[in-house]
Amino acid sequence: MADTALSTEQILEAAEDVLRRFGPAKATVVDVARALGVSHGTVYRHFPSKAALREAVTERWLNRAHAALPAVATGPQAPDVRLRLWLRTLFEAKQHKALDDPELFATYTVLVEESSALIGEHLSGLEAQLGLIIGEGQHEGVFALDADPLTLAHAVFQATAHFHDPVYAPGWSDPRAAEDLSVLTDLLLRGLRVGG
């Protein structure tokens, strides 16, 4: 869709605002149009459906939420240190989002669950970052070579679900969570390293 007097970006901004204020169950396209001072028909000239609009808002949010991770994945530290840092960064980002504004976090959790295609892509992206770190670790001889990096990345990502899957968000306020992640990371890193 080409840019027009009313930009796509403006609509996304308004939609995010409406979602924040009314929640995922109550937010309507009419609300978004009202917030922009246009008729709801106009919104449909920029997005083919309500679902597409919500998905676009979700994608923007996911990208912003995990903006810091790629830099960690390609950072200067040794791969094992970097892997630990990456997992901790991911956890802390989620934890802060969940604890700072639980209602908004719940809203976005609902949105994310709506678009499973988006989830798939996003998780693949995260696993790819893990795969990058693990691949480098293998190349440098820090990690064992008994499986390919993406398979191991998938296993590590699954294993740490408790610390990034929103399903477990209620547990993230428990002070033991950070320590649990540390213990689990120790275990996984010992499993990845050559010689143990």
Next chain:
Amino acid sequence: MADTALSTEQILEAAEDVLRRFGPAKATVVDVARALGVSHGTVYRHFPSKAALREAVTERWLNRAHAALPAVATGPQAPDVRLRLWLRTLFEAKQHKALDDPELFATYTVLVEESSALIGEHLSGLEAQLGLIIGEGQHEGVFALDADPLTLAHAVFQATAHFHDPVYAPGWSDPRAAEDLSVLTDLLLRGLRVGG
């Protein structure tokens, strides 16, 4: 409650039946009483509340569902082999329940989520079994001694959430699930073993 003309066991049987037929949302105490040919007041002489009745049904079901595990935990195999077998047995038990009768599985998933106290106890029990295996492994010198068995058991149980937490049941029909568990188990066992 002492046994009476109408036994507690009979009520549990009837309640389970009603839940199976009507689902967790529609099943009522009146339905259970009707199935037994008594008034609903009678059910309340055996259980203090609907919640207590449902919880009792759930507990019975959980115990039956995981009846095979303690035998595996105390089996004759070497601890590392046993740990792998235990995790696979747990996964396959859940997988079969979820795939054989998805509707019934959904019903019990709802019931389990209702009684968080029960979940807690049950998970502790499972982690204790894992702890037993890991503790023996440490004693036999197969597993490293850098953390106490229950802490490691907790980490292993968390790490394998994808293969026992009902939240992930939709993924259990994917043929890759079994292999994913195998890869993850390899990784965890390498992390546990001395010398790698």
Next chain:
DNA sequence: GTGCTGACAGATATTGAAATCTGTCAGCGC
């Protein structure tokens, strides 16, 4: 022409009245 409007049909959500359910208990029948 280009972008927006607003009326429309069908789908979805809200509402409030009626029905059902939960939990209690006085009293019946064995």
Next chain:
DNA sequence: GCGCTGACAGATTTCAATATCTGTCAGCAC
């Protein structure tokens, strides 16, 4: 006495009427 019943109050659920929303499109305004 002992176990069960069934009527009751308050809470919850159901259902159907009503209102709102989604998505389309012919036409207006610039």
